Amino acid sequence: MGHPHLPTTEAVVVAIHEVAHEFDLEMVVTDDIGADQTSRRVSAGAFTVLDPDGSLPHEAFVELGGLPSVTVQVFPEDDAKITVDQVEFHDVPRDAVPAFLRSVYSGLAHVKGKRFPPGYWLIVPLPGDETYRELVPRIMLSPWLARNVRR
Known part of the structure; x- marks a missing residue:
């Protein structure tokens, strides 16, 4: 896991911006700052406004232009949904977010189809033998996903 540590939501957004610049993509960021704004707060109590370190929880939603359509939701709890x-x-x-995006935009990410059991998986390889796989709902094989199918 040779990823540089991205301690804050802002650091992740900056890293995503670098990837967007690298691949000449437009990028739109929506920031939600404060416990009342963020979508999930597993670590905070019901009336907690600040994170334990005294900072406001910060969540960002990033939309990247180009194909495929990609969004990144960065949560205050050290993870993201891509x-x-x-x-x-x-x-x-x-x-892992910057490496994940580079894999998608550089053409390493691909779709693997299986006859039995039938289904398609979007496979996103990262450096250092790390791979993310997710089942593609059959009805949602977009033109980009269909073009990237490998048997």
């Missing part, structure tokens, strides 16, 4: 053409990858460690 959606590639409606295929959702939950619990991606923050530190």
